Amino acid sequence: MRKAQAADVAAVRQLVLDAYQPWAEVIGRPPMPMEADYEVLVAEGRVHVRDAPDGIEGLIVLIPEDGVLLVDNVAVRPDRQGRGVGRSLLAFAEEEARRLGLPALRLITxxxxxxxxxxxxxxxxxxxxxxxxxxxxxxxxxxxLAG
Incomplete structure (x- = not known):
């Protein structure tokens, strides 16, 4: 895992679009992550990516709040879904919460x-x-999170 850099913004946007497009059809409108400003989120150090030999395979957007870490977005490339990438991203979020001294995580879906x-x-x-x-x-x- 690494923090996304400015050079990753286009790949991050594309991964999010690819991952969420099927949900846009189910929901009837774009899910909120499809409308996020990834240039700003990357610049703020909120986007963490998991690399594979052929590019970014997943990402997670984490935002520290008062007493909790917000998991703002978890996205996995469609060809990597169902292989544990999302679980590993969420495990990373737990590690980050502990590192930041935050006792809980929250998310919205x-x-x-x-x-x-x-x-x-x-x-x-x-x-x-x-x-x-x-x-x-x-x-x-x-x-x-347990103590």
Whole structure:
């Protein structure tokens, strides 16, 4: 894992578009990560990428907040999905939260992304609420880290 650099912005954008395009069709509009400003997020050091010999295979956007680390986006190249890349990115997020002294992680996902919700639940994230955010129906989840 490494922090994305300015030279990675185009590849980061493309990976996000490729990863989320099927969900845009399910949801009926682009998921929020498709509309994020990756130039700014990369410049702020929020985007972490996992490299493969043929380019970036996954990324995670992490934003420290008061008492929690926000997992703002997890994206895996479609040809690498189902191979544990997403799980490794989420494990990295836990390491980062611990390194930063934050006792929990939180994330938001669309209610229609049921496979993702199931993955998060299997990794110890608990649902904390459902509501509307920017015209999208979302599930809020949180994971407390053991001491």
């Amino acid at each position: 669309n209610v229609k992304m049921t496979p993702n919700i199931a993955l998060y639940a299997s990794l110890g994230y608990a649902e904390t609420g459902r509501d509307e955010l920017d015209g999208r129906f979302v599930v809020r989840m949180r994971k407390e």
